[in-house]
Amino acid sequence: MMQPKSADPMSRYRPSAELIAILAVCALFVVVPALLNNDYLLNKVARYLVLGMLAMSLSLSWGYAGILNLGQAMSFGLGSYAMAMTLKLKTVPVHTGPQGLPDFMVWNNVAQLPWFWWPFESQTFAILAGIAIPAAVAAALGWFMFRGRVTGVYVAIITLAAMVVLNLVIIDQQQYTGGFNGITDLAQLELFGIAFDAYGRSTYYLVTICMAAALLGAYAFTRTKAGLIIQAIRDHESRVRYFGYDVGAYQIVAFALSAAIAGLAGMLYTIVMEFASPTFLGVQLSLSVVVWCAVGGRQSLLGALLGAILVAGVQGALSESATFLETWTLVMGGLFVLIVLFLPKGLAGLVSSLWALIRQRPFRPFRGVHGIGQTEGGA
Amino acid sequence: MDQFIQQFLTGLSIGSILLLVAIGLSIIYGAMGIINLAHGEFVMLGAYTAWFLQVQFGMGLLTSLVPIFILVAAFGWLIERFVLSFLNNRPLDTILATWGVGIMLQQAVRLTAGGELRYVKMPEILSNSADVLGVQISLYRIFLLAASLVLFAATWLLMNRTTVGMKLRAIIQDRSVAASFGVNARRIYGLTFAYGAGLAGLAGALVSPLKSVSPEMGTGYVIDAFMVVVLGGVQSLVGTVASAFVLGELSGVIAFLQNDTVAKATVLLAIVVLIRFRPQGMFATRVRA
Numbered sequence: 001m002m003q004p005k006s007a008d009p010m011s012r013y014r015p016s017a018e019l020i021a022i023l024a025v026c027a028l029f030v031v032v033p034a035l036l037n038n039d040y041l042l043n044k045v046a047r048y049l050v051l052g053m054l055a056m057s058l059s060l061s062w063g064y065a066g067i068l069n070l071g072q073a074m075s076f077g078l079g080s081y082a083m084a085m086t087l088k089l090k091t092v093p094v095h096t097g098p099q100g101l102p103d104f105m106v107w108n109n110v111a112q113l114p115w116f117w118w119p120f121e122s123q124t125f126a127i128l129a130g131i132a133i134p135a136a137v138a139a140a141l142g143w144f145m146f147r148g149r150v151t152g153v154y155v156a157i158i159t160l161a162a163m164v165v166l167n168l169v170i171i172d173q174q175q176y177t178g179g180f181n182g183i184t185d186l187a188q189l190e191l192f193g194i195a196f197d198a199y200g201r202s203t204y205y206l207v208t209i210c211m212a213a214a215l216l217g218a219y220a221f222t223r224t225k226a227g228l229i230i231q232a233i234r235d236h237e238s239r240v241r242y243f244g245y246d247v248g249a250y251q252i253v254a255f256a257l258s259a260a261i262a263g264l265a266g267m268l269y270t271i272v273m274e275f276a277s278p279t280f281l282g283v284q285l286s287l288s289v290v291v292w293c294a295v296g297g298r299q300s301l302l303g304a305l306l307g308a309i310l311v312a313g314v315q316g317a318l319s320e321s322a323t324f325l326e327t328w329t330l331v332m333g334g335l336f337v338l339i340v341l342f343l344p345k346g347l348a349g350l351v352s353s354l355w356a357l358i359r360q361r362p363f364r365p366f367r368g369v370h371g372i373g374q375t376e377g378g379a
Numbered sequence: 380m381d382q383f384i385q386q387f388l389t390g391l392s393i394g395s396i397l398l399l400v401a402i403g404l405s406i407i408y409g410a411m412g413i414i415n416l417a418h419g420e421f422v423m424l425g426a427y428t429a430w431f432l433q434v435q436f437g438m439g440l441l442t443s444l445v446p447i448f449i450l451v452a453a454f455g456w457l458i459e460r461f462v463l464s465f466l467n468n469r470p471l472d473t474i475l476a477t478w479g480v481g482i483m484l485q486q487a488v489r490l491t492a493g494g495e496l497r498y499v500k501m502p503e504i505l506s507n508s509a510d511v512l513g514v515q516i517s518l519y520r521i522f523l524l525a526a527s528l529v530l531f532a533a534t535w536l537l538m539n540r541t542t543v544g545m546k547l548r549a550i551i552q553d554r555s556v557a558a559s560f561g562v563n564a565r566r567i568y569g570l571t572f573a574y575g576a577g578l579a580g581l582a583g584a585l586v587s588p589l590k591s592v593s594p595e596m597g598t599g600y601v602i603d604a605f606m607v608v609v610l611g612g613v614q615s616l617v618g619t620v621a622s623a624f625v626l627g628e629l630s631g632v633i634a635f636l637q638n639d640t641v642a643k644a645t646v647l648l649a650i651v652v653l654i655r656f657r658p659q660g661m662f663a664t665r666v667r668a
Contacts, residue, residue, distance in 0.1 A: 068471050070478075141651065148655040153414040156474050157605045158651060164602055165640075165647045172640035283598055287478065294475065326490055333483035340475045341465050 017355075022219060022302050026212040032204075039199040044316060046207045046272045051312050052305035053211045053265040055292040059304035060218050061258035062293060064227070065251060066234030068156045071163030072289050075134035075259035077281025079266025081170075081177070082133060084276030085117060086126030087186035103185070108175035117176075123189075130267040131260045138259030142252040149248070151237065163281055170278050182277030189271050198274050207268050211305075214261050218301050221257065230254045288312070291336045297348025307346060384514045386635055387628070392516075394627020395524040396586055398620060400600045401607035402527075402534055403578035405619045408608055410547055410571045413463060413473045417481035418604065419597025421576045425451050425583025426592040427488055430497045440502050440588065447584045448577040455576020459569045481597070489594040499587035519588065526585055527623075530578060535616055537574075547571055606650055612659055 029049060036042055054076050061067045088102045101113060119125045141162060145155055170177045178184070189196040196203045221227045230250050233240045241247045270276050279285060289308070296307015311332070318324045343350060404418045415421075425447050432443040458480055466473045505519040538544040549557040550564050558564050582600075590596065607626055611618030626646060633642035 066471075068474065070474075144651050144655040150654050152470055153408075153412075153474055154609065154654070156471070157414060157602070157609075158654070161602045161606065161647050162651070164598070165644045168640045169644055172638065287482065290475065290478070326486065330483055330486040330490070333479045333481075333486060337462060337476050337479035337483070340472050340479065341462065344469070344472060 018300070018302065019219065022215055025302060025306070026208070026215065029208050029211070030205075033201050042201070042204050043199045043272060046204045047269070048309045048312050048316070049207050049211050050265050050268045050272055051289075051292070052308040053214055053268070054262055055289055055296065055304040055308035056215060056218060056301050057258045057261035057265065058289050058293045059296075059298055059301050060222070060261065061255055062290075063298035063300070063304070064222055064234065065230045065254035065258075066151075066237075067251060067255055067258075068152075068290075069159045069255070069258070070156045070290065071159035071161075071281075071286055072258075072262055073281045073286035074159070074163035074166055075138060075262035076266040076269065076285070076289075077163075077166070077170075077276075077278070078134040078137065079130040079263030080270045080276045080280045081183065081266075082120070082126050082130035082263070083189070083267040083270040084183040084186060085120040086123050087189060087270070088183050089117070089121055090123070090187035091185055092187065102178075102183070104178045104181070104183075105175060110175050114176050123191075127267065131263045134263030134266070135256040135260040139252055139256040142255040143248075146248040146251040146255075160283070160286070163286060164283060167278050167281050167283075170281070178276075180278060182275055182279075184275040186270070186274055196271055198272055203271055207272065210264060210268055214264060215301060215305065218257075218261065222301070226250060226253065291332060293346070294336060294339050294344075295346055297346030297350075299345060300348035300352075303346055303348025303351075307348075381514055384512050386631060388511065388514060388516050388520075389635070390628035390631030391524060391624065392520040392627070393631050394624035395520075395527040396582075396589075397603055397607050397627050398527040398531065398623035399523070399582035399585060400579065401604040401611075401619055401623055402531060402616075403575035403582065404601070404604045405608045405611070405616065406534060406538075406578070407572055407575035409615075410551055411463075411568055412470050413477070413572075414605070415572075415575065416474055416478040416601060417458065417484060418477075418575075418579050419599070419601030420481040420484040421451055421455060421579035421597075422583035422586075422600050423488065423592070423594065423597040424454065424484060425580030426499065426587040426596065427492055427497070427583075428580065429499050429584040429587050430592055431492075433499060440499060440584065444581060444584060447580050451580025451583075452573040452577030455579075456569050456573035458576070459572035463572065464565060464568065485594045485597070492594075494594060497592040499584075499592060501588040523585060523589075530581065531616065531620055534578070538616065543567065543570060606646060609650055609654065 029045075032045055033042060036045065054072065057075075058069060058072045061069050061072075089100060101110070105113070119129070141159070145158060150158070171180050174180070194202050196206055222231070229240065229245055230253075233247055233250055237247060266280065269280065288311075292308035292311050293304045294307075295311055296305065297303030315328060315332075318328050339346060400418075400422055403421070404415060407413055407415050407418075428447045428450055429440055429443055432438040432446065433440070458477075462476050462480060463473055466476060501519055505522050508515045508517045509521060511521075538547065546557065546562045546567050549560070549562055550567055554564055603626075607619060607623045610626060611620075611622035629649075630642045630646060633645050
């Protein structure tokens with residue numbers, strides 16, 4: 001069944017196995033509504049899918065580019081607010097003041113729509129902005145960091161600080177952002193004549209399609225030349241620099257791409273949750289994203305996605321009881337430390353080494369025979 | 380003029396708190412290359428220990444400083460010994476591990492001591508205010524300033540004038556060469572981490588009368604302290620002091636003109652711009668990759 005033409009047949013085989021797994025998972029989520037005749041649960045699954053997408057976006061920057069972004073939720077929150085702003089302007093007049101002014105602005109004695117809200121009258125602009133703004137912010141931040149050749153822990157802390165500060169600013173500027181309460185009472189998104197009700201199938205399919213597109217897009221990106229160079233930078237930055245590649249530029253691209261996917265996930269999250277809140281760019285969520293990624297496997301897009309769905313799903317199931325939820329945070333912290341210590345590649349790493357073990361066993365004698373004529377075979 | 384002096388003293392006071400929190404972080408980062416994200420939680424632990432000792436045993440803040448240092452340092456030593464020493468060559472993973480430890484600490488405190496705000500009483504003798512250049516300033520803030528400078532001096536002496544400090548500096552320069560000369564790197568790392576943690580605990584205890592004590596109090600501190608370390612430059616204790624006071628004055632002025640949030644945002648922006656042009660920090664004397 002396997003014709004080993006290259007020195008190491010596994011390396012030829014693994015990518016297609018991953019692709020098949022990705023396609024299988026996407027297909028699985030497409031058929032979920034047929035099996036699940038419960039709008040509430042469907043909404044929950046859609047929520048987990050969005051969170052999975054967020055974790056996948058972090059896997060792209062952390063696992064593939066080696067950029068540990070502790071503030072991944074910042075991009076997510078920016079996307080979420082972009083969507084919430086346009087939906088707020090479209091909401092029914094009960095929730096608005098004169099000339100469609102959002103209700104929280106009326107409460108805060110704001111007489112006119114502030115200038116940065118104007119473009120969000122256009123839904124098309126908002127959707128583009130929800131992807132472009134996080135990407136642009138990440139690119140700008142990346143320009144300062146990666147051009148200054150800052151790496152590792154500095155990047156981690158600066159991204160975290162940027163998110164915390166943005167969170168504070170949003171809470172502080174209550175009259176323009178809704179402050180602590182976020183932006184609530186939104187209209188439903190309408191695209192091409194389809195209304196996206198948070199508890200309807202249309203929303204679920206929208207989420208699934210976006211998730212599948214993002215996952216396949218990210219996977220394709222990691223297979224391109226740029227994607228390979230980014231992984232090379234992760235493994236040995238200065239070596240790649242000596243080859244003459246513009247390391248900073250590649251890092252900025254990976255960082256911005258990851259932010260764009262997170263922004264898209266944020267927009268979907270607003271549609272699924274029907275509000276935007278400062279907690280969407282809070283430390284708690286950002287930390288959770290890192291944990292999901294670590295549990296699922298930071299170096300596997302699919303692993304990170306499934307890790308998020310798994311952990312968030314378990315947490316959601318436990319959240320019925322408050323005491324359990326509090327202990328859960330403790331357990332999650334402990335689990336996280338253990339995984340960092342003993343399973344740095346996460347569950348995906350575990351699966352692939354088990355897979356390799358299973359595949360290797362029966363072929364061992366043949367590989368030995370092939371190995372005789374090959375220079376690299378014995379290594 | 381009074382306004383100016385008042386403003387200057389406020390900045391100095393903010394700077395001294397920043398310095399208190401940042402010294403421990405700076406030591407650990409400079410010596411071990413570990414960004415200790417649990418640092419804020421060590422600060423929180425110090426504050427809670429102060430509260431606990433006060434409520435349970437009626438101990439005053441000043442008398443409980445030594446036990447607090449020892450307790451938090453011992454805790455730090457345990458973390459280093461049983462978590463971080465497994466992660467020798469994975470600096471990014473130490474950030475994650477310390478973050479995980481931080482969440483567990485936060486949650487453990489929330490579950491045992493409760494999530495509500497706690498208050499620590501100011502020592503009686505320091506509760507008055509003094510007249511400095513025609514401006515009233517609380518004695519406790521002057522005490523904090525003095526305490527931060529004393530702790531800095533002690534740390535500097537420890538690093539530069541003791542055998543342990545010399546061994547630590549040797550390890551920073553080249554771990555394997557130091558080890559071949561018989562320096563026990565693991566032991567020194569454990570001690571360094573414990574010392575940094577102890578300092579964080581002290582910082583938490585010292586700021587607790589000024590701010591309310593809550594399980595979440597650490598998060599803000601660790602980010603502020605990191606800003607100090609970035610601005611000051613790694614491995615430069617003097618830089619840490621200078622940048623703590625520069626940031627303190629800057630935050631004080633902007634907070635006076637606008638508000639705290641704008642101050643935080645401006646400081647962050649300034650630092651992000653700065654690292655583009657001077658990634659080694661403002662006051663670093665030497666640079667190592």
